[in-house]
Amino acid sequence: MSEAPFPEIEIRDSEQLPLMSRVEGVYLDRFGDAWDYQADAWKRLSRVFERLDSGGDILDVGAGSGQFANCLAWSEQFASVTTIDATRFGKYIELDDSIQYHEMSVGEMAFEDDAFDVVTCMEVLEHVPEEIFEPAIAELRRVCRGQLVITVPYREPEPISETHVRRFEDEDFLRLFPNAEFAILRRPRKPWMMIQERFDGQPNQIPLEVGREGRLRQAERERDAAQLRERDSAARLRERIAALEREVNALRGRKVVRAANAAGRGLRRIRSTARRR
Known part of the structure; x- marks a missing residue:
């Protein structure tokens, strides 16, 4: 054969x-x-x-x-x-x-x-x-x-x-x-x-892939994908914080106090969420 x-x-x-x-x-x-x-x-x-x-x-x-x-x-x-x-x-x-x-x-x-x-x-x-x-x-x-x-x-x-x-x-x-x-x-x-x-x-x-080794490799791939998603989420959060900081500084520069305070409160909430993560 x-x-x-x-x-x-x-x-x-x-x-x-x-x-x-x-x-x-x-x-x-x-x-x-x-x-x-x-x-x-x-x-x-x-x-x-x-x-x-x-x-x-x-x-x-x-x-x-x-x-x-x-x-x-x-x-x-x-x-x-x-x-x-x-x-x-x-x-x-x-x-x-x-x-x-x-x-x-x-x-x-x-x-x-x-x-x-x-x-x-x-x-x-x-x-x-x-x-x-x-x-x-x-x-x-x-x-x-x-x-x-x-x-x-x-x-x-x-x-x-x-x-x-x-x-x-x-x-x-x-x-x-x-x-x-x-x-x-x-x-x-x-x-x-x-x-x-x-x-x-x-x-x-x-x-x-065969048996236990194959399942372990699959688990590793899933864990890597989850870590990538977590890093992407953290990066988007940092970008949002930076954008709000720029907005707050711009509003304060124009002495629009009420709007600046509102934006500042929003920034504090997001920072608090980021620290909890």
Whole structure:
């Protein structure tokens, strides 16, 4: 096998988010030994979740048992959570009344153009019949006005799963998603490919920071931004004080006592506010 031409993330070095563990616990309590969702899959969901734009309307294509839709709803980071699947899974459950579930084909979705800020489609396209495969990709793009994130098996070993109808090679990704960013979620035997496309003009780049170190770097960036905002606010306050001082001196020079006193009171109030900061 030739060396992969895409950046890689070792999925087993990633952390499973506490949110994912909470949802996983509900499924384990509900289904016990009959629940066989892999530990690596929860880490994959964690990696995807960390990269999603928050605050908008999100669609998860391929509801399955509802794991990811429930994580999205419990996170309270999205204005609305919608999920679809061609047929309802026997183990599908909803842990939040806000989830909107629909039975429909990814090849013909009954949503308006640009209906969602974020669209996710994980481990679905390898199951889609040939006659609707490329129409399904077009539909994902049609309903997305912002961020589209897809995962599929990467170079799945032969023989592929009996429920899969295709396998993906490097040239398939480059042909089907010419404007996308890619990252391989590496694990033994069956890695995944994470694909991201954007339709909102934002940079189309998958961050590769992993786990705790990545979160620390994000916290550092947020702290630096807050310090910059604080310095800007202090500079504007100093400029305002200087302007009022000039106004007071000008008024006093013209012996307009009443106006000068009023301006002086305003100056004292602002100085007092500045000292408290």
